[in-house]
Amino acid sequence: MGKIIAFANQKGGVGKTTTCINLSAYICAMGKKCLVVDLDPQGNATSGLGIDKDSEMKTVYDLISGDCSADEVVQHTLLENLDVLPSTVDLAGAEIEMVQMPQREKIIKQILDPLRDSYDFIMIDCPPSLGLITVNALTACDSVIIPMQCEFYPLMGITQLMNTIRLIKYHLNPSIDIEGVVMTMKDKRSNLTSQVSDEIIKFFGKKVFFTYIPRNIRLAEAPSHGEPIMIYEPNSKGAEAYLSLAEEFLDRNKVKYNTISKDTKIKLRGDSNNG
Numbered sequence: 001m002g003k004i005i006a007f008a009n010q011k012g013g014v015g016k017t018t019t020c021i022n023l024s025a026y027i028c029a030m031g032k033k034c035l036v037v038d039l040d041p042q043g044n045a046t047s048g049l050g051i052d053k054d055s056e057m058k059t060v061y062d063l064i065s066g067d068c069s070a071d072e073v074v075q076h077t078l079l080e081n082l083d084v085l086p087s088t089v090d091l092a093g094a095e096i097e098m099v100q101m102p103q104r105e106k107i108i109k110q111i112l113d114p115l116r117d118s119y120d121f122i123m124i125d126c127p128p129s130l131g132l133i134t135v136n137a138l139t140a141c142d143s144v145i146i147p148m149q150c151e152f153y154p155l156m157g158i159t160q161l162m163n164t165i166r167l168i169k170y171h172l173n174p175s176i177d178i179e180g181v182v183m184t185m186k187d188k189r190s191n192l193t194s195q196v197s198d199e200i201i202k203f204f205g206k207k208v209f210f211t212y213i214p215r216n217i218r219l220a221e222a223p224s225h226g227e228p229i230m231i232y233e234p235n236s237k238g239a240e241a242y243l244s245l246a247e248e249f250l251d252r253n254k255v256k257y258n259t260i261s262k263d264t265k266i267k268l269r270g271d272s273n274n275g
Helices: 016-029 044-048 060-065 089-098 104-118 132-140 152-156 158-171 191-207 217-225 237-252
Strands: 003-007 034-038 082-085 121-125 143-149 177-184
Touching: 003 016, 003 132, 016 034, 016 044, 016 082, 016 121, 016 143, 016 177, 016 217, 016 237, 034 044, 034 104, 044 217, 060 089, 060 104, 089 132, 104 121, 104 132, 132 158, 143 158, 152 158, 152 191, 177 191, 177 237, 217 237
Parallel strands: 003 121, 003 143, 034 082, 034 121, 143 177
Antiparallel strands: none
């Protein structure tokens, strides 16, 4: 049965979507099967994985509305073993509609639970808010990964997120746990970065991944090309970091995987000559 993990932080611009899609991509390259669930109306995980948004495409909004099945919505990405439930701006209206629905906090859980047996990991990219869609994601998931930018303001907002997770655990999802905290956009030359990193480690302890994600221009460029960093620039510092993070993540979960390096030829969907 697959594990569902939500990537959550109500502060925008902390590397949440970047971490979700690139960690998923490397996990798939290591032989596991992943589904990325784009719950952000901005649809950045969808476009970042090369899915063209058009008016005919079925999305998470259609699933929430009950207009179609998950099989009709799942899109295959360029990478073998990596699928996505896409999102568009239509999802912004779903939160209002969900308020009137029965068991409104469990709508996403009801959608994802039947998909568990088809994937090793289901990765939910949450919107940068603590509204009803994020509450749904936290109710559906087994654990949460919190990407945190190594700056002052993201650190200030973490208490609110932790309070929300505690409330979800008490009222809706007793099994939810913190999978880990990923420090992103880290600049080792900055004294402030070092101070914030120390505070994050002090607060979360062993939950903090040893691997941190550095500031890297290639990581910033990759989404505009619709490619994860492992395809766009596999020799970049950002790619090396996410490869290391994927290994650490799978080791923590005691999952066996195929070892790869930054020079490994990545198998793309439908390309029998790659591998």
